[in-house]
Amino acid sequence: MAHWAIDYLMAWGLVIAVVWGAAAWAGSDAGWSGMPGWLADRLWWPPIAITALGLLVSAVAPVWRYRVHRWEISADVVYTRTGWFSREWLLVPVGRIQTVDTGQGPLERLLGLATLEINTASHAGSSLVAGLPVDLATRLAEQLAHRAHTLGDDAT
Amino acid sequence: MTGRAIRLHPLTILVGAIRELIALLVAGAAGLAVGGLSTAFYFTLLGLGFGLVLHLVKWATFTYTVHDNRIELRRALIGRSVKIIPRERVRGVDISSTLPHRLLGLAVVHVDAGSDGGDGTLNAVSRQEADRLRRVLLSHVAEMRRTPADDTELARASPRWNLYAPLGGTYLLTPFAVAGSVLGTLYNLGDEFGFIDERRLSHLGRDVLGLPVTVGVVVALLFLVAMPIGSVIAFALFNWDFSLRARGEELIAERGLLTRRTVSLERRRIRGVELIDNPLERLAGAARLGALVTGLGDAAQRGRLLPTAPVTISRDVAARVVGTVPGPLVTHPPAALRRRVVRAIIPPLAFTVIALLAGRPWAACAGLVLMILAVPLGADRYHQLGHALDRDRLTVRSGALRRRQAVVERRAVVGWRLRQTLFQRRLGLATLVVAVGAGEGGYPAIDMAEQDAVAFAEEVTPAWVRPFLNS
Numbered sequence: 001m002a003h004w005a006i007d008y009l010m011a012w013g014l015v016i017a018v019v020w021g022a023a024a025w026a027g028s029d030a031g032w033s034g035m036p037g038w039l040a041d042r043l044w045w046p047p048i049a050i051t052a053l054g055l056l057v058s059a060v061a062p063v064w065r066y067r068v069h070r071w072e073i074s075a076d077v078v079y080t081r082t083g084w085f086s087r088e089w090l091l092v093p094v095g096r097i098q099t100v101d102t103g104q105g106p107l108e109r110l111l112g113l114a115t116l117e118i119n120t121a122s123h124a125g126s127s128l129v130a131g132l133p134v135d136l137a138t139r140l141a142e143q144l145a146h147r148a149h150t151l152g153d154d155a156t
Numbered sequence: 157m158t159g160r161a162i163r164l165h166p167l168t169i170l171v172g173a174i175r176e177l178i179a180l181l182v183a184g185a186a187g188l189a190v191g192g193l194s195t196a197f198y199f200t201l202l203g204l205g206f207g208l209v210l211h212l213v214k215w216a217t218f219t220y221t222v223h224d225n226r227i228e229l230r231r232a233l234i235g236r237s238v239k240i241i242p243r244e245r246v247r248g249v250d251i252s253s254t255l256p257h258r259l260l261g262l263a264v265v266h267v268d269a270g271s272d273g274g275d276g277t278l279n280a281v282s283r284q285e286a287d288r289l290r291r292v293l294l295s296h297v298a299e300m301r302r303t304p305a306d307d308t309e310l311a312r313a314s315p316r317w318n319l320y321a322p323l324g325g326t327y328l329l330t331p332f333a334v335a336g337s338v339l340g341t342l343y344n345l346g347d348e349f350g351f352i353d354e355r356r357l358s359h360l361g362r363d364v365l366g367l368p369v370t371v372g373v374v375v376a377l378l379f380l381v382a383m384p385i386g387s388v389i390a391f392a393l394f395n396w397d398f399s400l401r402a403r404g405e406e407l408i409a410e411r412g413l414l415t416r417r418t419v420s421l422e423r424r425r426i427r428g429v430e431l432i433d434n435p436l437e438r439l440a441g442a443a444r445l446g447a448l449v450t451g452l453g454d455a456a457q458r459g460r461l462l463p464t465a466p467v468t469i470s471r472d473v474a475a476r477v478v479g480t481v482p483g484p485l486v487t488h489p490p491a492a493l494r495r496r497v498v499r500a501i502i503p504p505l506a507f508t509v510i511a512l513l514a515g516r517p518w519a520a521c522a523g524l525v526l527m528i529l530a531v532p533l534g535a536d537r538y539h540q541l542g543h544a545l546d547r548d549r550l551t552v553r554s555g556a557l558r559r560r561q562a563v564v565e566r567r568a569v570v571g572w573r574l575r576q577t578l579f580q581r582r583l584g585l586a587t588l589v590v591a592v593g594a595g596e597g598g599y600p601a602i603d604m605a606e607q608d609a610v611a612f613a614e615e616v617t618p619a620w621v622r623p624f625l626n627s
Binding site: 072074076077079085086088089090091092093096120121122123124125127 | 570590
């Protein structure tokens, strides 16, 4: 959850900075001279609205996503649920797995987390389990790869 | 199988040289303009000599070896490189030949081995060698050895099908492409010869602008006439005498007028088919047919089983390739109709609102017209939605301007993805994506009723879905 929160803050921080910068440029003398009057009068409205929206999303989304995100690995199926505004359920049978990856971004390393990536022959059937503790992710990856191998046929 | 290293056909050098020669003639002409006859002559001769040597060295340093379990392509020109393709991974062998190749009895063999740059090209070998390679490389299919390899023709294009070309859209642009390239060539040639300078260009510009309106109208009309005719010609060039044959465990599609293309597909790698059409083709009762093949690059071109053909024939061939298309399609709930129409209206609506806010009534009117047009489009999108299921296959259909119906074998499903936005949740709808390791990877059944989507997935693969139904 902390990882997502930082992610959102960073992305939205960038957007907010760009919007304020653009508004400041448009308002300055060197800026957009052909700006319609109705916009010039309310120049600071869009940046303020976007900042508010950004903060709100950054506060709500990580918590919401964390509560929605579920994963479960049964005897032969990997099941994940992700999303916050829209939801996505994904079922991938172990027998159809082609590769299993674990990955760690710089932020994830700081927080001691890892992302498990399960790939099938179809990109539509490839799932991600984000924010697992590192040792759990590596153990799962090994188990899955082993089971996929023993069950394996061409897997397409 | 022997591990003998084989060279490409010696005449390959000639093909390469011919191609070079054409380019050199142009360059030579340029030399003629710049520095007189002798310069041009030496220039061309030098280039030709260099090209010939290069092709000779390339030919001499390239060998391929067919082993029991793999095929090796060895290149030793400057750097050495060996490409090894395990024969088990060979998904298809594609033979094509351009006009010079055909005159010399040569063919280019393209070995397709799944993904990630795993393809090998042999440019070029003799026609017989190409056929032998195809036989040998695809012989790892055990069934093929057992069944005698006799051809049965599944479909052959009738010349009348070429008339479907203007419906397809893409071919309609051919006259523009031709006109563009002719003008470009003329300009380049003129430039080389020094015919074109600033003054002439501006003169030309003024002349064109000064032309009477009638000339413009005539040119436009000419293009209007040329578009369907050009499209038929282009279509015929690509799809001339299209034939689809079944030989043992292979499907062989052959087409083309000048460049004849042969594509072999292994039957056991075919996971399904897709039928594609657009509104015009639908009116004319025509559809294109493609195969969903695992690990086939450039699937849209190479997986083509039929060019635009009468829909009854497309369906018949589909049935003979994978089995009957399940049907009739189950329509999606009425809430899906609402969602389709609303989604079609939103972009023009936003446009209208912005235009109004910005004080542009004309743009707002245009937006309004677009909004009205969007309603039937959305409704049509809804009417094209559908899904069906039988004992071995499932099918989903979506899209309006480019409608696509995918027919997928049950055993080919590699996963399920169920997606629900906030709005879909309120309407009780969900989009179910069938993940398939072939074709485009996933085929969506858009806006099914929630419980239908789950039931559909459960019906196809009960063992995977049932354990999660309660959780």
